[in-house]
Amino acid sequence: MTSKQANLLQGTLDLLVLRALGPGELHGLGISRRIEQITKGTFLVKPGSLFPALHRMEEAGWLSSFWGESENNRRAKFYRLTKAGKRQLEVETEQWTTVALAMTNALKAT
Amino acid sequence: MAIWSRVKSAFRNLSPKRRVAIEDELEDELRAYVEMVADERIAAGMSASEARRTVLAEFGGIEPVKQAMRDRRAGVGFESLWQDARFGLRQLRRNPGFTLAAVAALAMGIGANTAIFSVVNAVLLKPLSYPDADRMVLFLRASTLLASNLVNVREFHIYQRQTSVFQDIAAYDIAGPGFNLTGDRPEQLHGIHVTEPYFRLYGAPVSLGRVFTPQDDSPNGGNVVILSYGLWQRRFGGDPSVVGRSLQLGNEPHTIIGVLGKDFLSDPAADIWLPFQFDPASNDPNHFFRVTARLKPGITLTQANAQLQLATAQYHRDYPQADPKQQFAVGMLRDSVIGDARNSLLLMLGAVSLVLLIACANVANLLLVRATGRSREFAIRAALGARRGRIVRQLLVESLLLSVSGGVLGLVLGFAGVRALLALSPAGLPRIGQDGSAITMDLRVLFFTLAVSLLTGILFGLFPALSASRIDLNSTLKESSRSGAGFRQGKARSLLVISEVSLALVLLICAALLIRTFIALRGVGPGFDAHDALTMEMSLNGARYQTAAGVDQLLRDGRERINAIPGVEASAAGYWLPGDVGDNAFFRFVDRTTEKGCCLTKWMSMTPGYLGLFRIPVLRGRDFTENDNAAAPGVDLVNEAFARQFWPNQDPVGQHILRGKRVESIIGVVADFHNSGLAKPADPMMMSPIAQVSDGYTAAYSNIQPLFWLVRTRGDPQPSIPAIAEQLRIASAGFPVAHIRTMDQVMGLSTARQSFNMLLLTIFGAVALLLAAIGIYGLMAYSVAQRTQEIGIRMALGADRDRIRNLVVGQGMRLAFIGIVAGIAASFALTRLLSSFLFGVKPWDPAVFVAAPLILTAIALLAVWLPAARASKVDPMQALRAE
Numbered sequence: 001m002t003s004k005q006a007n008l009l010q011g012t013l014d015l016l017v018l019r020a021l022g023p024g025e026l027h028g029l030g031i032s033r034r035i036e037q038i039t040k041g042t043f044l045v046k047p048g049s050l051f052p053a054l055h056r057m058e059e060a061g062w063l064s065s066f067w068g069e070s071e072n073n074r075r076a077k078f079y080r081l082t083k084a085g086k087r088q089l090e091v092e093t094e095q096w097t098t099v100a101l102a103m104t105n106a107l108k109a110t
Numbered sequence: 111m112a113i114w115s116r117v118k119s120a121f122r123n124l125s126p127k128r129r130v131a132i133e134d135e136l137e138d139e140l141r142a143y144v145e146m147v148a149d150e151r152i153a154a155g156m157s158a159s160e161a162r163r164t165v166l167a168e169f170g171g172i173e174p175v176k177q178a179m180r181d182r183r184a185g186v187g188f189e190s191l192w193q194d195a196r197f198g199l200r201q202l203r204r205n206p207g208f209t210l211a212a213v214a215a216l217a218m219g220i221g222a223n224t225a226i227f228s229v230v231n232a233v234l235l236k237p238l239s240y241p242d243a244d245r246m247v248l249f250l251r252a253s254t255l256l257a258s259n260l261v262n263v264r265e266f267h268i269y270q271r272q273t274s275v276f277q278d279i280a281a282y283d284i285a286g287p288g289f290n291l292t293g294d295r296p297e298q299l300h301g302i303h304v305t306e307p308y309f310r311l312y313g314a315p316v317s318l319g320r321v322f323t324p325q326d327d328s329p330n331g332g333n334v335v336i337l338s339y340g341l342w343q344r345r346f347g348g349d350p351s352v353v354g355r356s357l358q359l360g361n362e363p364h365t366i367i368g369v370l371g372k373d374f375l376s377d378p379a380a381d382i383w384l385p386f387q388f389d390p391a392s393n394d395p396n397h398f399f400r401v402t403a404r405l406k407p408g409i410t411l412t413q414a415n416a417q418l419q420l421a422t423a424q425y426h427r428d429y430p431q432a433d434p435k436q437q438f439a440v441g442m443l444r445d446s447v448i449g450d451a452r453n454s455l456l457l458m459l460g461a462v463s464l465v466l467l468i469a470c471a472n473v474a475n476l477l478l479v480r481a482t483g484r485s486r487e488f489a490i491r492a493a494l495g496a497r498r499g500r501i502v503r504q505l506l507v508e509s510l511l512l513s514v515s516g517g518v519l520g521l522v523l524g525f526a527g528v529r530a531l532l533a534l535s536p537a538g539l540p541r542i543g544q545d546g547s548a549i550t551m552d553l554r555v556l557f558f559t560l561a562v563s564l565l566t567g568i569l570f571g572l573f574p575a576l577s578a579s580r581i582d583l584n585s586t587l588k589e590s591s592r593s594g595a596g597f598r599q600g601k602a603r604s605l606l607v608i609s610e611v612s613l614a615l616v617l618l619i620c621a622a623l624l625i626r627t628f629i630a631l632r633g634v635g636p637g638f639d640a641h642d643a644l645t646m647e648m649s650l651n652g653a654r655y656q657t658a659a660g661v662d663q664l665l666r667d668g669r670e671r672i673n674a675i676p677g678v679e680a681s682a683a684g685y686w687l688p689g690d691v692g693d694n695a696f697f698r699f700v701d702r703t704t705e706k707g708c709c710l711t712k713w714m715s716m717t718p719g720y721l722g723l724f725r726i727p728v729l730r731g732r733d734f735t736e737n738d739n740a741a742a743p744g745v746d747l748v749n750e751a752f753a754r755q756f757w758p759n760q761d762p763v764g765q766h767i768l769r770g771k772r773v774e775s776i777i778g779v780v781a782d783f784h785n786s787g788l789a790k791p792a793d794p795m796m797m798s799p800i801a802q803v804s805d806g807y808t809a810a811y812s813n814i815q816p817l818f819w820l821v822r823t824r825g826d827p828q829p830s831i832p833a834i835a836e837q838l839r840i841a842s843a844g845f846p847v848a849h850i851r852t853m854d855q856v857m858g859l860s861t862a863r864q865s866f867n868m869l870l871l872t873i874f875g876a877v878a879l880l881l882a883a884i885g886i887y888g889l890m891a892y893s894v895a896q897r898t899q900e901i902g903i904r905m906a907l908g909a910d911r912d913r914i915r916n917l918v919v920g921q922g923m924r925l926a927f928i929g930i931v932a933g934i935a936a937s938f939a940l941t942r943l944l945s946s947f948l949f950g951v952k953p954w955d956p957a958v959f960v961a962a963p964l965i966l967t968a969i970a971l972l973a974v975w976l977p978a979a980r981a982s983k984v985d986p987m988q989a990l991r992a993e
């Protein structure tokens with residue numbers, strides 16, 4: 001892990017996964033790459049945290065999964081957002097925006 | 111929603127098939143990830159093997175990721191609990207000796223509790239089986255001389271007017287005189303008289319016909335009768351056309367108007383019901399029936415009693431000559447049904463909880479021993495990352511497994527045990543049915559047993575679990591497996607044994623006190639000779655027995671016939687048995703003025719020969735003879751207690767008393783006998799010849815009480831029974847006799863409650879003693895095994911075998927003695943509570959307080975002797991080399 005890469009804040013992983021799956025279905029590696037991409041390399045999600053999170057979110061009903069073919073013809077498990085997952089994405093985005101704004105203001109205040 | 115989704119997943123995850131599928135998917139998913147990253151690296155020019163190696167290295171191992179995914183999964187708590195349970199079961203199976211001992215101790219403890227609770231449930235907890243039973247009340251009457259729930263007609267009419275607080279006010283016979291069903295199969299039926307609202311009050315279901323109307327219950331309502339379902343089936347084969355037919359009762363036809371439902375349980379039990387048909391103008395002073403009613407909705411017992419106080423005041427204004435202390439009140443019907451059984455049962459509950467505590471202490475001790483043996487197992491688990499909570503949970507799961515198995519076994523044992531016990535020894539308890547058949551296994555009993563099992567599991571499991579999980583990893587793992595328990599545990603175990611011993615002693619002392627009570631009761635000379643005497647009851651139905659002359663004629667004829675039977679030594683009759691005289695009579699003195707309400711005495715009427723048959727001596731004066739008949743001057747006998755109370759310094763013989771308007775003379779003083787139970791001294795009592803009783807009284811007796819025929823035979827009375835019954839049937843023109851019993855049986859029944867209490871407490875005391883002995887034995891045996899090395903060294907240094915043995919015995923007995931001292935102290939405080947159950951022995955009976963500790967000491971000595979003997983046989987060479 002390079003110094004640029006931040007530790008995932010508690011709770012941010014869920015939001016990132018939901019966001020990564022927003023446009024469409026991805027497999028585990030795809031999700032990991034997508035997060036790296038959309039955070040411009042700030043967050044590198046390791047499989048050790050990614051997969052348990054995916055399973056937990058699936059059991060919570062936010063994600064559904066199916067087996068499919070990867071771009072280079074490997075059998076892989078794909079995840080996509082469910083209706084509940086889309087709602088959850090909205091809720092968490094809103095919460096995060098509120099928190100981030102508040103934090104930014106708090107840190108700017110003299 | 112997310113929660114619901116997780117719950118669903120949790121349930122899905124519990125299925126084993128599904129678990130295998132999930133495991134496979136986990137594996138596949140992670141493999142796919144590794145392969146895909148490796149593919150990329152190969153494409154970038156890395157060698158295949160190098161690519162995989164680097165990916166896996168970055169991955170940090172597939173297994174931990176899988177474990178992390180498993181731990182996240184919903185329902186993982188259940189799953190690991192299930193794992194704990196399976197592991198616990200394996201552990202228990204591997205130690206059958208330990209498991210057996212623990213389950214047996216718990217089964218005894220929980221079984222005893224289940225047994226007693228099932229009785230408590232049947233007697234105290236189950237509601238009466240009548241509608242709105244919690245509003246049913248019984249009328250009570252207090253006066254200067256006695257408190258009673260018996261009512262006379264005049265008082266009944268007063269009660270009937272209290273409609274502002276009561277509804278369905280009904281009168282019914284207390285036991286009923288019995289009715290002679292005559293015809294080709296004579297049979298004595300149990301019948302009671304009731305007033306019209308009775309069936310409504312008790313919610314009696316009607317199978318056929320109808321119940322009494324106010325018209326049926328009026329003085330000219332005619333001879334009508336209602337049958338029980340049982341009698342209808344038995345005598346009429348369930349014939350639906352029985353309504354309107356006639357039933358011959360005491361040679362008088364009665365029209366059957368209805369049949370009650372199958373499940374109706376009346377108290378007192380009855381085969382037939384007849385209407386009282388009270389005369390509204392009746393002035394009958396006799397109190398011979400009970401009255402119950404239902405409180406109107408919203409009325410409390412206090413409000414009802416306030417209303418009755420007003421009625422009492424009105425009564426005294428209307429009848430200024432009445433006993434000024436007379437007062438009316440009501441109490442809950444259920445309380446009167448339960449009576450003093452509550453105290454007995456509470457005593458038993460107390461005793462069984464002690465047994466359970468001892469069993470818990472015992473199992474806790476066993477668990478402590480086992481935990482020491484398993485300390486390395488826990489240390490290894492802790493080293494591998496198990497948190498303390500996880501280890502405590504594992505141990506608690508094991509103890510719950512033990513307690514629940516003990517509970518299941520105890521449920522079966524306790525339930526079967528109490529039924530067997532009641533079949534052997536009638537308890538004299540209300541509401542338990544024939545031989546305890548009303549004691550049933552219901553949800554409440556099951557729930558009680560489950561709760562007790564879980565609670566005991568936690569009670570005896572928590573302390574050992576907490577102490578076992580307090581592990582110093584470093585030293586435990588380094589120690590050899592044979593090293594002993596820490597100081598703290600040793601102390602805890604000693605404390606447990608001490609409390610076991612003291613609790614067992616408390617139970618032993620209580621049991622011993624009850625045994626002494628029972629012996630004292632049995633040792634009481636009742637004051638009459640009950641051996642080889644027979645009693646049988648006859649109901650005197652019909653017009654002939656409404657007069658003293660009619661009854662006297664039957665008694666003379668019957669006794670003549672019985673006396674002619676070979677083997678019969680003497681015969682007599684009376685309305686009461688000598689051990690339980692239930693009637694009272696008023697009298698006044700001819701030569702003294704007496705205050706209002708005086709004087710009341712126990713009273714019974716009898717034929718000549720009654721006293722002689724029971725070998726009750728007449729101390730002064732003479733017994734009744736056949737010449738003391740209706741035409742002769744009125745005569746009475748009194749007992750010593752009566753003479754002491756009313757003529758303290760004079761000879762009562764030759765004195766005169768007034769009964770009503772008639773002057774009667776006292777012709778003799780009879781030795782006291784226990785006329786109201788063995789536990790009470792003789793009450794003052796007066797006796798009159800049946801032939802001289804007034805017609806009114808005779809009629810009242812014929813209507814409410816059966817007559818007792820009494821026969822003494824030479825030797826065993828059983829063979830003479832058929833001949834006696836046959837002669838009595840002839841003398842009475844067809845009446846059967848019922849309830850044929852020897853007086854020995856009657857006396858046995860009179861102490862049934864005490865003997866049941868004693869039996870139970872003795873069993874509990876023995877169980878407690880056994881458990882305590884096992885506790886001491888276990889502790890000492892374990893400590894000897896732990897200290898083999900030390901003993902070896904002592905021997906090597908010159909201690910001889912006796913010394914070693916005494917050392918072990920001394921240590922064990924020290925614990926026992928501390929326990930005994932504590933137990934004696936506790937007993938001093940507790941046996942006071944027992945005093946109402948005791949007879950002829952003080953709560954601090956010195957003999958008991960010496961004997962019970964001695965017994966316990968002897969048993970404890972035996973329990974420590976075995977391990978001590980083993981210690982003294984240790985071979986020092988072997989003990990030292992073993993390390």
